[in-house]
């Protein structure tokens with residue numbers, strides 16, 4: 182598997198993009214202006230982040246803010262299972278692959294001749310499926326592949342992805358072909374259907390058989406009632422405030438007034454999901470918790486709470502596993518938050534506009 186990154190040739194244009202495009206005196210009120218919400222969720226999100234992240238990130242916040250409000254970068258997760266001339270051409274554009282994984286299964290290359298700005302989608306998605314109907318790459322925030330890497334799946338491992346849809350990280354896991362058995366779950370039935378479509382578009386049928394893969398759609402917080410002490414690796418990539426989405430899209434936004442309760446209860450749900458993941462792991466097994474928010478109460482706060490609950494209520498002893506080796510490997514590609522006392526976090530930056538992604542890895546001792 183390889184991951185291609187769009188280079189930042191359009192940096193100046195991005196900075197320009199965050200200023201209003203029309204001079205104030207020329208702006209016309211939209212016809213439906215009166216029906217628009219007075220406080221759009223994106224604006225509420227920005228107010229909330231300004232208040233909380235400026236205190237948390239200090240001097241770093243203004244540059245993170247600009248990056249979050251600018252055009253994001255994408256990475257193309259190249260599909261090892263696809264045999265397409267387009268893919269070969271894309272690979273030819275890349276610099277020499279960098280070894281990311283001891284087994285050499287995770288090459289990452291930066292695109293030298295990058296697709297420019299808005300053409301990126303049409304260029305990427307115009308690629309035709311190969312003769313088996315498999316697509317050549319999956320577009321995602323490049324930093325989103327890190328949790329799958331951090332999970333460090335070894336040959337013969339059984340793996341649970343507790344919140345798997347739409348499936349970017351599951352696809353990355355599948356690409357390694359290390360796992361003996363992969364169990365993918367998501368409580369949303371519609372998103373689970375999308376996950377299935379993604380898998381069928383990227384993986385050969387032989388890898389999607391019942392002895393290698395199970396797809397379920399249950400509430401992940403109840404997983405402990407289904408299977409305990411079972412999996413070598415568990416990925417818990419929880420629902421969160423998805424900071425980039427909250428700042429850019431009013432649709433399906435966690436900061437809309439109707440979702441205040443849901444947003445406030447996120448840390449509780451996240452801790453329950455992580456606890457369920459810990460219970461599902463076997464002794465000696467490892468659990469990777471991840472989010473795409475900078476919010477400490479959804480990141481470190483959740484890990485601390487779940488570890489406490491696991492120890493106090495279930496007698497499970499845990500140990501935090503350092504992700505420093507992974508950070509060192511990627512320090513020239515992503516911008517990591519300095520001095521986090523628990524876990525690691527990719528922080529958006531104009532020169533590397535990926536993330537946010539928070540990750541914390543814990544090992545079950547008993």
Ligand SMILES: C[S@@+](CC[C@H](N)C(=O)[O-])C[C@H]1O[C@@H](n2cnc3c(N)ncnc32)[C@H](O)[C@@H]1O
Pocket residue numbers: 343344345346347348349350351366367368369372399400401402418419420421
């Ligand atoms: C951040 S997304 C996961 C993204 C996915 N890992 C990927 O890489 O494409 C979080 C997912 O959690 C699911 N979810 C929300 N509540 C859940 C629950 N109680 N149990 C399981 N999944 C849940 C959502 O439907 C959503 O698809």
